[in-house]
Amino acid sequence: MKVFVQIPCLNEEDTLESVVKSIPTKIKHVDEVIILVIDDGSSDGTLKVAKRLGVKDFVIHTRNMGLARSFRDGVDYALSHGADIVVNTDGDNQYPQARIADLVQPIITGQADIVIGDRQVYKIAHFSPFKKLMQRFGSYIVNKAAGTNVPDAASGFRAYSRQSLYRLNIVTQFSYCMETIIQAGNKGLRLSSVAIETNPKTRESRLFKNTAQHIMKSAEAIIRSYLMYKPYIAFNALGILFAIAGVIPFVNFGLAVLRGDSDGHVQSLVFGSAMLVGALLSFALLIISDLLRINRTLIEDQTERLREIQYKK
Numbered sequence: 001m002k003v004f005v006q007i008p009c010l011n012e013e014d015t016l017e018s019v020v021k022s023i024p025t026k027i028k029h030v031d032e033v034i035i036l037v038i039d040d041g042s043s044d045g046t047l048k049v050a051k052r053l054g055v056k057d058f059v060i061h062t063r064n065m066g067l068a069r070s071f072r073d074g075v076d077y078a079l080s081h082g083a084d085i086v087v088n089t090d091g092d093n094q095y096p097q098a099r100i101a102d103l104v105q106p107i108i109t110g111q112a113d114i115v116i117g118d119r120q121v122y123k124i125a126h127f128s129p130f131k132k133l134m135q136r137f138g139s140y141i142v143n144k145a146a147g148t149n150v151p152d153a154a155s156g157f158r159a160y161s162r163q164s165l166y167r168l169n170i171v172t173q174f175s176y177c178m179e180t181i182i183q184a185g186n187k188g189l190r191l192s193s194v195a196i197e198t199n200p201k202t203r204e205s206r207l208f209k210n211t212a213q214h215i216m217k218s219a220e221a222i223i224r225s226y227l228m229y230k231p232y233i234a235f236n237a238l239g240i241l242f243a244i245a246g247v248i249p250f251v252n253f254g255l256a257v258l259r260g261d262s263d264g265h266v267q268s269l270v271f272g273s274a275m276l277v278g279a280l281l282s283f284a285l286l287i288i289s290d291l292l293r294i295n296r297t298l299i300e301d302q303t304e305r306l307r308e309i310q311y312k313k
């Protein structure tokens with residue numbers, strides 16, 4: 001059993017040492033723990049620090065390509081070097097690396113495909129009440145869209161089985177954390193959580209400038225993933241709303257005719273027709289998006305098989 005612990009890094013020279021040093025070298029049922037540093041175009045001494053600490057495996061981006069891409073490239077490296085499990089942790093020493101042993105156990109025993117470190121957000125001292133509320137709300141929405149029960153959907157401290165990585169396709173630039181859960185849930189992968197305590201904050205988040213931006217970007221990622229898997233629900237609801245809004249003025253007009261005062265009610269017909277056109281469009285989009293979804297499923301199937309061949313051990 002080979003475990004790769006990948007650390008995506010953007011200028012983490014100050015904290016990388018404590019991260020690397022706290023990664024356990026021996027884990028029950030694991031033969032080898034390999035540390036993989038993904039340098040996402042750092043301009044500081046991240047690489048130098050990593051090499052000094054004895055890290056031998058690297059993915060190096062010559063310029064900054066973002067966290068989602070860093071994650072994907074790390075996974076690609078790990079899988080092509082024979083990883084059975086890939087653990088992700090951050091370079092800012094936010095997560096307790098010592099708990100990696102607990103994170104991988106449910107995968108080793110076959111009880112889970114993906115294990116997520118639950119930061120127990122309500123306990124984190126430096127999170128404001130509003131941030132805590134938003135984290136809970138975000139997780140609630142993700143779980144609704146994924147049909148899962150993950151307490152901390154935004155946590156980046158995770159372990160993935162090799163098989164689950166064959167099946168996940170990260171397509172958004174942003175918030176791969178949410179995206180992977182929604183995909184995993186919809187693909188029937190088994191997720192579980194392990195409660196962890198986070199380390200004291202070492203620096204501000206660089207992924208988000210402020211909470212508003214965090215919310216906007218997370219919402220965007222959730223809506224996009226949702227549309228990807230359940231477009232019919234969204235367009236069906238929209239279509240029905242338009243249809244109701246279209247039928248009411250027609251009924252109204254009919255009643256007016258029966259009363260004999262149809263004059264002056266033509267606006268109802270105009271409005272009703274516009275709404276019915278909206279309904280028609282929504283239902284047409286429903287069909288198209290559902291066909292696209294079927295197509296995507298087929299392509300994803302092929303991608304999974306391709307990865308199986310490509311990364312064959």
Ligand SMILES: Nc1nc2c(ncn2[C@@H]2O[C@H](COP(=O)(O)OP(=O)(O)O)[C@@H](O)[C@H]2O)c(=O)[nH]1
Nearest residue numbers: 008009010040066067070090091092205206207
């Ligand atoms: N902000 C940012 N972080 C990156 C990028 N590429 C890799 N990372 C790493 O992603 C991890 C999470 O970033 P961080 O700023 O701590 O975001 P947080 O999850 O909101 O705390 C850190 O290990 C970063 O070094 C990037 O393009 N931007």
Ligand SMILES: [Mg+2]
Nearest residue numbers: 090092094205
């Ligand atoms: Mg952080």
